[in-house]
Amino acid sequence: MWREHWALLGANGAGKSTLLGLLGALLHPTRGTVEVLGRRLGRVDVRELRAYVGHVDPRHAPSAPLAVRDVVLTGLTNSVALLPRWRPTPKQEAQADRHLDTLGLSGHRTARRPTLSQGQRGRTPIARAHGGTSRLERSRELGEPEPRLLLLDEPATGLDLPGRERLLDALDSLRRAHPRPATVLVTHHLEELPAGTTHALLLRDGRTLTQGPAPEVLTGDRVGKRFDLPLVLERHGGRWSVRIDRPA
Numbered sequence: 001m002w003r004e005h006w007a008l009l010g011a012n013g014a015g016k017s018t019l020l021g022l023l024g025a026l027l028h029p030t031r032g033t034v035e036v037l038g039r040r041l042g043r044v045d046v047r048e049l050r051a052y053v054g055h056v057d058p059r060h061a062p063s064a065p066l067a068v069r070d071v072v073l074t075g076l077t078n079s080v081a082l083l084p085r086w087r088p089t090p091k092q093e094a095q096a097d098r099h100l101d102t103l104g105l106s107g108h109r110t111a112r113r114p115t116l117s118q119g120q121r122g123r124t125p126i127a128r129a130h131g132g133t134s135r136l137e138r139s140r141e142l143g144e145p146e147p148r149l150l151l152l153d154e155p156a157t158g159l160d161l162p163g164r165e166r167l168l169d170a171l172d173s174l175r176r177a178h179p180r181p182a183t184v185l186v187t188h189h190l191e192e193l194p195a196g197t198t199h200a201l202l203l204r205d206g207r208t209l210t211q212g213p214a215p216e217v218l219t220g221d222r223v224g225k226r227f228d229l230p231l232v233l234e235r236h237g238g239r240w241s242v243r244i245d246r247p248a
Contacts, residue, residue, distance in 0.1 A: 003182040005175065007193050007214065010203030011226060016186045017153070019203070023184060024151050025049045037148055051078065054129030054181070057153040058122045068116070068124055069109040072096040075128040099127040102177050103170045119163030122155055123170055130178060152185040156192040168194045168239075190218065195238030202226050220245065 010016045021027035022034050025046040034041045039049055054075070064081050066074070073088050073096050074081060088096070100106050103123045113121060129150055155171075156164045171194045175183070187193065193214075200218050201211040204226055210217050218240060224231040230245040 003179060005183045005194070005196050005198045006185070007197050007200040007218075008184055008186045008203065009188070009190070009200065009223070009226065011188070013205075014203040014226075015206040016203060018206075020055075020151055020153055020184065020186055023149070024053050024055045026055075052148055054150040055153070056125045056129045056151065056155055058125055058155055058157055065112045065114055067110050067112055068105060068120075068127075069093070069096055069100065071113075071124050072099060072127045075130075096127070098177075099130050099174075102174050103127050104166060117163070118158050118160070119166055122157075122159055122163065122167055126152070126155065126171070126174070130174060130181075148181055150181045150183045152183060154186055154188070154192075156187065156189075164192060168192070172196050190223070190233065190240040190242050193240055197238075 008016055008019065018027065022029060022041070023036055025036060025041060028034075028041050036049060037052055041049075066081065070082055073092065076088065076092055077083050077086055097106070097109065100109060103126060105120060105123055105127060108116065108120060111120075113124075116124070152171075156167055159167060175194075175196050185193065185197070197214050199212060200214045202209040202217060202222060202225075209226060210222050215235070218233055218235075220231045220233045220242075223233060223242065231242055232245045233240055233242050235241075
């Protein structure tokens with residue numbers, strides 16, 4: 001089945017973090033209803049639902065200086081550190097290594113966070129989130145679906161230009177290697193959208209301005225309304241760029 005890859009854009013205070021928290025079953029609505037992967041918040045065990053969702057926020061560092069591969073393996077237990085009496089199987093370790101390979105981290109399996117570059121630190125939690133998509137071995141044996149949703153909260157935060165481009169290349173490689181999960185990526189900058197972005201939603205003051213296929217939503221007029229600026233958007237090779245439309 002073809003999966004959608006959404007971009008969620010809005011100025012500070014627009015409601016991006018709140019919406020992402022609802023999608024990750026970290027928040028509950030104070031009114032109305034929210035369904036995530038066909039399950040309504042308030043009528044589902046959120047611990048079960050969260051096992052189907054990978055959440056990436058590069059600003060949240062592990063509390064302990066774990067090795068990169070161990071960080072990825074914590075996605076299997078949905079914990080901040082390896083559990084004392086839990087040991088990964090050889091199959092789980094091999095899968096973690098495959099995620100690290102896809103994200104260009106194969107040479108850093110035993111490295112610890114303080115020794116990593118900012119770009120490597122940014123890619124590690126993405127590998128962890130994808131590694132977590134295999135966390136419920138028993139659920140798969142019972143015929144339940146694998147996790148289906150990956151939430152990316154400004155994954156390019158703090159990266160320089162080479163780091164950002166390596167991250168976006170890695171995201172596109174990961175989508176090709178593991179096409180099953182849908183994704184929602186939050187950003188302030190259109191230049192940070194991967195070429196594989198299929199849909200977009202624009203937020204302003206907690207309300208949806210517009211949503212739909214990315215080429216229809218990401219236009220100068222529509223994005224300009226978000227910032228009250230005259231903007232020109234261009235797309236080359238699947239990537240967007242934006243500038244202010246200044247009179248000649």
